Amino acid sequence: MQLPVQPPIKPMLAKLARTIPTDDGLLYEPKWDGFRCIAFRDGDQLQLTSRNQKPFNRYFPELVPLLIEALPDRCVVDGEIVIAQAEGKGLDFDALQQRIHPAESRVQMLAEKTPASFVAFDLLALDEEDLTTARFARRRQLLEQRLVPNGGVHLTPATTNPEIAERWFTRFEGAGLDGVMAKRLDGVYTPDKRSLVKVKHERTAECVVAGFRVHKDGEGVGSLLLGLYDNDALLHHVGVCAAFSVKFRRELINELGPLTVEALDGHPWHDWAEAQANSAQRMPGGFSRWNVNKDLSFVPLRIERVVEVTFGQLEGGRFRHGVQFQRWRPDRTPESCRYEQLDVAEAVRFEDLLAESG
Numbered sequence: 001m002q003l004p005v006q007p008p009i010k011p012m013l014a015k016l017a018r019t020i021p022t023d024d025g026l027l028y029e030p031k032w033d034g035f036r037c038i039a040f041r042d043g044d045q046l047q048l049t050s051r052n053q054k055p056f057n058r059y060f061p062e063l064v065p066l067l068i069e070a071l072p073d074r075c076v077v078d079g080e081i082v083i084a085q086a087e088g089k090g091l092d093f094d095a096l097q098q099r100i101h102p103a104e105s106r107v108q109m110l111a112e113k114t115p116a117s118f119v120a121f122d123l124l125a126l127d128e129e130d131l132t133t134a135r136f137a138r139r140r141q142l143l144e145q146r147l148v149p150n151g152g153v154h155l156t157p158a159t160t161n162p163e164i165a166e167r168w169f170t171r172f173e174g175a176g177l178d179g180v181m182a183k184r185l186d187g188v189y190t191p192d193k194r195s196l197v198k199v200k201h202e203r204t205a206e207c208v209v210a211g212f213r214v215h216k217d218g219e220g221v222g223s224l225l226l227g228l229y230d231n232d233a234l235l236h237h238v239g240v241c242a243a244f245s246v247k248f249r250r251e252l253i254n255e256l257g258p259l260t261v262e263a264l265d266g267h268p269w270h271d272w273a274e275a276q277a278n279s280a281q282r283m284p285g286g287f288s289r290w291n292v293n294k295d296l297s298f299v300p301l302r303i304e305r306v307v308e309v310t311f312g313q314l315e316g317g318r319f320r321h322g323v324q325f326q327r328w329r330p331d332r333t334p335e336s337c338r339y340e341q342l343d344v345a346e347a348v349r350f351e352d353l354l355a356e357s358g
Contacts, residue, residue: 001042004130005076008053011036012078012122012189014181014196020165021197026182027140028165029158030353031198032119033091033178033313033320034082039118041071048081056081059099062111063118063152070153072146078122079156083114084350091177091350094316117350120147121156124189132189139189157356160185172353173201173313178320201312204326205319205342208235208334209305210269211298212256220249221256224307225298226319227268229338235268236339239319241309248325259301267300306332314342 001007020028036051046064048056057064060081071077085092095114101107123143124132131139140158147155159165169180179200187195207226215222223242227235244252264270306329311319317339 001040001045001047003040003042003074003076003125004128005040005125005132007038007040007047007049009038009049009076009124010053010192011038011051012191012196013194014198015194017182017197017199018202020162020169020180020199021182022162025185026162027136027158027160027185028162028168029121029156029181029183030168030172030177030356031179031181031200032080032082032156033093034080034096034119037079037081037118038124039067039071039077039079039120041068041073041075041077043073044068058104059101059107060111060116061108062115066150066152067118070148070150072126074125074127075123075146076125077120077143077147078124079118079120081116081118082350083116090348090353092316093320115152117152117154119154119156119354121158122189132191134188135185136183136187136189137185140185154354157354168356169199169201172348172356177353178312202310203312203342204308204310206306206308206329206332206337207238208303208337209256209301209307210235210237210267210303211263211300212252213240213298214253215249219246220244221252222249224252224325226307226309226323227337228342229335231338231340233335235303236317237269237272238314238317239311239323241307241323241325244325256301256305259304260299261302263300263302268303269300303334306330306334306337 035056037056038049040047046068048060048063050056063081081096083092083095084090092114096116099107099110120143123139126142126146131142144155149155165180179198182197182199207228209224210227211225212221213223213225221244223240225240226238228238229235308326308329310324310326313320
């Protein structure tokens with residue numbers, strides 16, 4: 001490809017804020033919860049790259065003809081790949097993850113069964129012009145003028161009104177959105193720098209600690225495996241809590257070590273612990289979709305400890321993004337850690353979100 005902006009290029013990043021900024025000169029957009037993707041088009045050639053410069057074409061073949069139809073003949077566009085749930089229930093990140101599979105036949109089957117969409121939100125090059133040094137207001141205007149949306153390619157909604165952004169933040173969580181982005185209209189494109197602002201949802205939950213994974217360096221606890229009970233007293237694996245300091249990882253291994261004794265006796269995940277490497281189901285053990293050599297087996301613990309964590313959102317019965325350790329809860333029993341404690345947003349259709357504008 002001979003474009004003004006050549007692949008690979010790293011996307012802009014965002015710094016976290018707890019409230020929506022109200023400074024002058026900001027444009028607000030929904031924060032999509034999918035796979036960040038930069039599309040490079042040069043005539044009939046189209047190259048899709050991930051945030052980490054991994055090729056995406058083979059995982060989302062259905063997007064290639066749609067993007068060639070929707071994008072200008074020669075351009076570079078920043079956006080997000082998402083999959084909408086059936087029956088108008090917002091986005092489905094689990095379906096998106098299933099695409100990262102080594103078997104081409106399975107990818108093709110999923111492309112037909114759960115087709116992906118591309119949501120465009122920035123234009124980095126057009127024809128012979130490198131737009132990364134242009135003001136975002138101009139890049140957005142050109143994107144609006146030149147993008148031709150179709151059934152699988154969309155332009156992200158945007159507004160300069162912080163009150164509308166606040167409404168999006170609350171209402172569209174049920175569509176699977178991760179929050180709201182704030183971008184300076186006079187800002188240039190700065191790859192791999194945190195020049196944007198993201199405002200994300202954050203809640204707390206008390207969870208059972210049912211096991212842990214050893215850190216990859218072999219020193220201490222890498223992550224805690226979290227569980228919640230349903231109305232039938234079945235303990236579900238809802239996610240992990242990680243990103244501990246070196247000191248805390250070592251403290252955890254000493255604190256949780258005694259709970260490994262006879263932990264499998266009556267453990268609700270006994271069969272999973274025995275299988276360890278079988279990832280056919282949503283379970284603590286198994287292997288990563290992104291790295292098949294990454295062992296995700298776990299050490300079971302007696303069901304005695306409760307931890308309070310923060311989380312961003314719940315999807316398909318599991319936590320997504322931003323699960324952080326807050327404190328131990330010795331005042332709570334494991335049996336009291338139930339799904340019903342969670343405040344889950346009402347579902348919103350993907351189509352309704354796209355119809356919004358400022």
